[in-house]
Amino acid sequence: RKEVEQDPGPFNVPEGATVAFNCTYSNSASQSFFWYRQDCRKEPKLLMSVYSSGNEDGRFTAQLNRASQYISLLIRDSKLSDSATYLCVVFNAGNMLTFGGGTRLMVKP
Amino acid sequence: NAGVTQTPKFRVLKTGQSMTLLCAQDMNHEYMYWYRQDPGMGLRLIHYSVGEGTTAKGEVPDGYNVSRLKKQNFLLGLESAAPSQTSVYFCASMRSAGENEQFFGPGTRLTVL
Numbered sequence: 001r002k003e004v005e006q007d008p009g010p011f012n013v014p015e016g017a018t019v020a021f022n023c024t025y026s027n028s029a030s031q032s033f034f035w036y037r038q039d040c041r042k043e044p045k046l047l048m049s050v051y052s053s054g055n056e057d058g059r060f061t062a063q064l065n066r067a068s069q070y071i072s073l074l075i076r077d078s079k080l081s082d083s084a085t086y087l088c089v090v091f092n093a094g095n096m097l098t099f100g101g102g103t104r105l106m107v108k109p
Numbered sequence: 110n111a112g113v114t115q116t117p118k119f120r121v122l123k124t125g126q127s128m129t130l131l132c133a134q135d136m137n138h139e140y141m142y143w144y145r146q147d148p149g150m151g152l153r154l155i156h157y158s159v160g161e162g163t164t165a166k167g168e169v170p171d172g173y174n175v176s177r178l179k180k181q182n183f184l185l186g187l188e189s190a191a192p193s194q195t196s197v198y199f200c201a202s203m204r205s206a207g208e209n210e211q212f213f214g215p216g217t218r219l220t221v222l
Contacts, residue, residue, distance in 0.1 A: 008149065032209050043199055043213035044152070087151065091209050095140060095159060096167065101151040 003027060004100035006088050012106045017078050021103045023071045023088030032091035033064055035073050037084045038102065044087055047073075078107045110135050113214035115200050121220045122190045130185040130217050132200030140203040141183035142167075142211065143175060145196040152199065158183055159206075190221045 006023045013019045025033075033050035048055065050062040050071050061074040071088055088100035113134045122128055132141065139160050144152040154167030158177040172194060174186045183202075187194060197218050201211040 004151075034209070041216075043215055045213070046210050049209070095203070095206055096142075096154055096157065097209075097211060098154075099144075099152040101149055 002101070003098050004088055004090050006086075006100040006103045008101055008103060010104040010106050012108060013078055014108050015078055015080060017107075018074065018076045019078055019105065020072055020074045021086055021088075021105075023073075023100050023103075025069050025071070025088075025090045025098075027090065027092055027098075028066075028069060030069075030090045030092050033062075033071050034089040034091070034097075035060075035062055035071075036087040036089050036099075038087055039084050044099075047086070075105075078105075080107050080109065083107045112136065113200060113202055113212050115198075115214035115217050117217060118215065119218045121222065122187075123222050124191060126190050127186070127188050128190065128219075129187075130198055130200075130219075132183045132185070132202075132214055133181055134183075134202040134212070135181060136202060136204070136212065137180070138202035138212075139180075139205045141177065142201040142203070143173070143183065143185045144199045144201065145169065145194075146199060146216075147196050155185065155198075190219075192221045195219060195221045 035047040036044040037047045038044040054063040059076045063072045085102040087102045142157040143155040156175040161180040200214040203211045
């Protein structure tokens with residue numbers, strides 16, 4: 001079983017739609033959680049951290065459920081520019097990040 | 110600031126050849142990492158360094174060696190390339206323990222024939 005699992009998608013949604021991705025992690029001792037965004041043939045970049053109480057950044061909302069060991073990302077009012085792969089990332093002891101395989105989002109006009 | 114840079118951007122090798130990938134960062138970060146990314150596999154950690162002169166193995170270290178002689182540079186070596194090492198290689202840096210955000214270079218696309 002992979003340490004961080006994501007549905008690879010693709011999720012095809014129209015502009016303006018709301019879309020949600022989930023991610024599960026297997027290590028109950030994981031300390032920190034993030035969503036990174038990766039555009040085609042580019043490097044990953046931090047989108048947002050995920051806090052236990054949930055957090056929002058504009059159209060993006062991230063939530064963490066430690067009991068069930070899953071993380072979610074909600075995107076409201078999808079834009080064409082949101083088309084990318086979204087990577088769920090978990091930080092464990094040892095200063096190492098573990099990446100999920102990514103969920104691909106395609107927003108259509 | 111250039112951030113994290115990688116050279117070369119592309120390379121084609123024949124099986125058995127050797128090469129070194131260079132990663133440089135100008136942010137005075139302590140931690141540096143080498144990942145490979147393959148379709149459907151996500152990023153997998155090859156080796157990392159928590160400071161100048163130190164290196165440690167990651168998830169998939171076999172067939173690779175690294176060196177961190179200067180704080181700003183982290184080199185990844187392939188002594189005898191194999192087709193299984195065809196991949197996109199990303200370098201990343203992080204300021205220090207507890208910071209958590211990693212900054213990535215643009216990647217190196219390596220093909221081994």
